[in-house]
Amino acid sequence: MKISRKVLEMQELCEGIRSEGKKIGFVPTMGYFHRGHLSLMEAAVKENDFTAVSIFVNPTQFGENEDYDTYPRDLEGDMGQARRLGVDVIFAPHVGEMYPHGYGSYVEVEGITEIMCGASRPGHFRGVTTVVSKLFNIVLPHRVYFGQKDIQQALIIRKMISELNFPLNLRILPTIREADGLAMSSRNAYLSREERKAALVVPQSLQAALKMMEKGEKSKGNILGVVREIIEAEPRAKIDYITVRDMDTLGEVDSIEDGVVVAAAVWIGKTRLIDNITWGE
Secondary structure (H helix, E strand, O other), rough: OEEEHHHHHOOOOOOOOHOOOOOEEEEEEOOOOOOOHHHHHHHHHHOOEEEEEEEEHHHHHHHOOOOOOOOOOOOOOHHHHHHHHHEEEOOOOOOOHOOOOOOOOOOOOOOOOOOOHHHHHHOHHHHHHHHHHHHHHOOOOOOEEEEHHHHHHHHHHHHHHHHHHOOOEEEOOOOOOOOOOEEEEEEEEEEEHHHHOOOOOHHHHHHHHHHHHOOOOOOHHHHHHHHHHHHHHOOEEEEEEEEEEOOOOOOOOOOOOEEEEEEEEEEOOOOEEEEEEOOOO
């Protein structure tokens, strides 16, 4: 497995792979791998001739007083896991390589970025779309892999790919969960033992919503009422948002029909967790 820290080196490597007629699969990450990351890499290795993974904690998607400096990092451990899965190259640039002095070019997707996590974290998705665009231009992939846990991010990237005519295919893969249902996240490492137990109200509330919809509940208000009740029963939990949206566009829905996502962002102590479930086609 190769390790690259330079943009031009990575571009030249991937251009060479493409010139051989090989398909490149790409998994962009911020590292500190868990089984969710690994599931994306496994799919990329299976479906492509060459697999690239980026590890870059992107400063432009963190706001003031967010956890950029404390975000968990384990480059050596990550590289070992990627190597065992058959990843071909890790791209792990330094910040100055991605954002040299005087950098001033950004990519923005409007509308879908201003709701949900975008309302709580102004500028976050501008940082995401900018760094992902740069990574697409560096890695030159045929297929890219994102997880459903970050469903808003995945749909924003899908919109950007379509509207900016990136010549690649997006794969959105299911959320990977712990045995007790908690969605895997690098930020789970922040949780104390007590907070880890408290965090279970997030998947439990979403599962309660799913059961209601499966039984025919159509009222968005009733669904959100149950989700809120379950979360607010946990004193360590504070709701950032809970919402029911169209699964395809994240637009508002008046009632529960086919193709909806129930999404939540919840603070457990000082840790912000996101999760969602989908229902219908």
